[in-house]
Amino acid sequence: MTDTSATESSTSTSGRRIGGPLLEVENLVKYFPIRKGLLSRTVGQVRAVDDVSFAVREHETVGLVGESGCGKTTVGRTLLNLIQPTSGRVMYRGKNLFDATASDLRDLRRKVQIIFQDPYGSLNPRMTVGSIVGEGPAIHRLGSKAEQKERCDYVIDRVGLDPSIHKHRYPHEFSGGQRQRIGIARALAVNPEFIVCDEAVSALDVSIQAQVINLLMELQAEFDLSYLFIAHDLAVVEHISDRVLVMYLGKIVEEASAIDLYRNPRHPYTKALLDAVPNPDPRQRSERALLTGDVPSPINPPPGCRFHTRCPSVMDKCSVEIPPGFPIGDGHVSHCFLEENE
Amino acid sequence: MIPGDSKVPHSRPTIVPGSVEAVTSVIESGQHAGGHVRRLFETELCLRVGARHGIAVQSGSAALHLALLALQVSPGAYVVIPTYACMAVLNAVTACGAHPVLADVDPATLNPTSNTIQRAIEREGLAARDVRVIVVPHMIGSPSPIPDIRELGIPIVEDCAMALGAELRDEEVGAWGVVSVFSFYATKMISTGQGGMVITSDEEIAARCRDLIQYDNREAWGGTTWNYPLTDLACALGRAQLPAVDAFLARRRLIASAYDDFARRRSVETVSFQPDAVPNHFRFVLLCDDRDGTQHLLERDGIETKPPVYRSLHRYVGGQPDDFPGAELADRRALSLPIYPSLSDHEVARVIESLGRAL
Ligand SMILES: Nc1ncnc2c1ncn2[C@@H]1O[C@H](COP(=O)(O)OP(=O)(O)OP(=O)(O)O)[C@@H](O)[C@H]1O
Ligand SMILES: Cc1ncc(COP(=O)(O)O)c(C=O)c1O
Numbered sequence A: 001m002t003d004t005s006a007t008e009s010s011t012s013t014s015g016r017r018i019g020g021p022l023l024e025v026e027n028l029v030k031y032f033p034i035r036k037g038l039l040s041r042t043v044g045q046v047r048a049v050d051d052v053s054f055a056v057r058e059h060e061t062v063g064l065v066g067e068s069g070c071g072k073t074t075v076g077r078t079l080l081n082l083i084q085p086t087s088g089r090v091m092y093r094g095k096n097l098f099d100a101t102a103s104d105l106r107d108l109r110r111k112v113q114i115i116f117q118d119p120y121g122s123l124n125p126r127m128t129v130g131s132i133v134g135e136g137p138a139i140h141r142l143g144s145k146a147e148q149k150e151r152c153d154y155v156i157d158r159v160g161l162d163p164s165i166h167k168h169r170y171p172h173e174f175s176g177g178q179r180q181r182i183g184i185a186r187a188l189a190v191n192p193e194f195i196v197c198d199e200a201v202s203a204l205d206v207s208i209q210a211q212v213i214n215l216l217m218e219l220q221a222e223f224d225l226s227y228l229f230i231a232h233d234l235a236v237v238e239h240i241s242d243r244v245l246v247m248y249l250g251k252i253v254e255e256a257s258a259i260d261l262y263r264n265p266r267h268p269y270t271k272a273l274l275d276a277v278p279n280p281d282p283r284q285r286s287e288r289a290l291l292t293g294d295v296p297s298p299i300n301p302p303p304g305c306r307f308h309t310r311c312p313s314v315m316d317k318c319s320v321e322i323p324p325g326f327p328i329g330d331g332h333v334s335h336c337f338l339e340e341n342e
Numbered sequence B: 001m002i003p004g005d006s007k008v009p010h011s012r013p014t015i016v017p018g019s020v021e022a023v024t025s026v027i028e029s030g031q032h033a034g035g036h037v038r039r040l041f042e043t044e045l046c047l048r049v050g051a052r053h054g055i056a057v058q059s060g061s062a063a064l065h066l067a068l069l070a071l072q073v074s075p076g077a078y079v080v081i082p083t084y085a086c087m088a089v090l091n092a093v094t095a096c097g098a099h100p101v102l103a104d105v106d107p108a109t110l111n112p113t114s115n116t117i118q119r120a121i122e123r124e125g126l127a128a129r130d131v132r133v134i135v136v137p138h139m140i141g142s143p144s145p146i147p148d149i150r151e152l153g154i155p156i157v158e159d160c161a162m163a164l165g166a167e168l169r170d171e172e173v174g175a176w177g178v179v180s181v182f183s184f185y186a187t188k189m190i191s192t193g194q195g196g197m198v199i200t201s202d203e204e205i206a207a208r209c210r211d212l213i214q215y216d217n218r219e220a221w222g223g224t225t226w227n228y229p230l231t232d233l234a235c236a237l238g239r240a241q242l243p244a245v246d247a248f249l250a251r252r253r254l255i256a257s258a259y260d261d262f263a264r265r266r267s268v269e270t271v272s273f274q275p276d277a278v279p280n281h282f283r284f285v286l287l288c289d290d291r292d293g294t295q296h297l298l299e300r301d302g303i304e305t306k307p308p309v310y311r312s313l314h315r316y317v318g319g320q321p322d323d324f325p326g327a328e329l330a331d332r333r334a335l336s337l338p339i340y341p342s343l344s345d346h347e348v349a350r351v352i353e354s355l356g357r358a359l
């Protein structure tokens, strides 16, 4: 259950006006079949995303956190129609992404963009920066050739590169941080509304990270962007997000404003995740509520609450029933039976 | 002093590689106060301490002043501060036209406690709800008992001027208060010459801070604003040091453990820490029976030491010594030894040797 009631506009980080719902994800499910043998018989399923609902509002940054393999990327890629969901709906400005007309789909392919973690792997090594960034505007026929070129030069300059020099170079000639800027310029070139940032700063050095984070925040204000910011670094997510979703084994377990989530985490998984923030200082790895045990397999996820096998507060019903979202107030929702009697 | 040995200063900034280049590139960019490097410095410290907004300003004093203004500390308001703190803390309160309410400190930790704060409020004939803000410094980089102090229900400004890198309950300091402030004065954990930062995760407070330090291009005059932003030159110097903070902490810890060994061997009293805290060892403080005599003997060996606080604040404003027994003791007994990353092993040995003769 997602709190989509907060549709009235509110102000957030750096005075942005957060508007109405832009993207609404409803009961999204994605199972990947596991095939075996010559006949590619389906022998099981990876339940990568299992009944996930949330909304992203105009000009809002929603963070998505969780351990590796919990389904964050799968959620992001489904939003871009890069993979077909097993079931569920994704509404973009009230239109269902999965039964959009060809022309709507074209429009969505422009409005919704993605920035990847590995900017090298996602940039064609045989294309110059100019053609990488220029490809989108050409495909989407955004204005005249001259206008397209002008837009490309503008975004290349805007991400801190020099169009006159860098346009003619190839991705391998750039550092990691610069390649990430190219990825951002490519996304920006088609004048998008919504960008999925999938671990967009995770591979960068701390000092470069801040540069890219600041760039993303400035661009958001300049171009009225909304972001789904997927990351495993909780400090980065706290800094950049208005709201944060916590995912565990294919499900959202908690959702709250960034401040609420970090100041007042309610779900035992969120608490463990926040406590497990690695301390750079080896002298002090004290006994925290560290996550113990392995993440169970998404092929055979535990019944009931998926976290019950690792939960320090587990109760009898947790292994039987799937906890619904319990509202705590101000859009803070925890999917945990501990909230039931409060 | 052995001939050939130079003086061991009480503080010395640590220059990290890349500092000169970082500052030079800002000078050459021609953008000395455009704010680009400032915003990076702000984001980087936010990521370190876990907060949403940073506002870099020209000193820790300016940061404190700005924090109080942003919390709408108005003339006549009551603000609790510890008496065992530097004058900057008092100045920030009086600059707002507010009344300082001085709290005593625990002479063992040099920090205020919820008890000393409670007593200060009662002494003034006030109740907790009459107090607008409590400024809680982590003296000498040793975290104050903020979780207890929070129970009083009064907004806290966490003064981390000395405490960058210290931890309380497994969390780095800097995000325990509604607002936190840092100093980057030349003797602090990292130096920008003069400098400071306000850190907060509260959107409104952050917006107010940004507004309060912006004086140009305004449609109307809406009250005094302050030209406090830190220059990009200074921020470049600060940014260069941030990645080295963990190494700084490690070196300080090593020196502190050498001093600790000595103190234990010789049964010399030292400042104690909260059990749930990890100090950053910004200062190593002895509690001596004859503080001035010890200081004098060390001075003769070329070793500069200082009381951590020049003089408790109640002594400036006519407070009764009886009301501040903890601070009175600290004023008489506390002596801070040289401790900083660039202090060499040889210098550490000299300090210990000299202490051995003095005590
Ligand atoms: N194409 C695929 N075929 C089969 N299984 C897949 C496929 N893509 C993802 N999965 C599985 O789905 C689960 C979720 O993967 P996903 O990449 O969405 O996780 P993630 O949260 O993004 O992880 P990370 O933090 O490591 O990026 C994993 O168990 C993964 O192995
Ligand atoms: C606790 C405390 N707060 C504030 C300050 C003021 O900082 P600055 O010297 O940068 O103005 C100091 C300086 O020593 C301090 O110790």
Ligand SMILES: [Mg+2]
Pocket: A072, A073, A074, A198
């Ligand atoms: Mg992923």
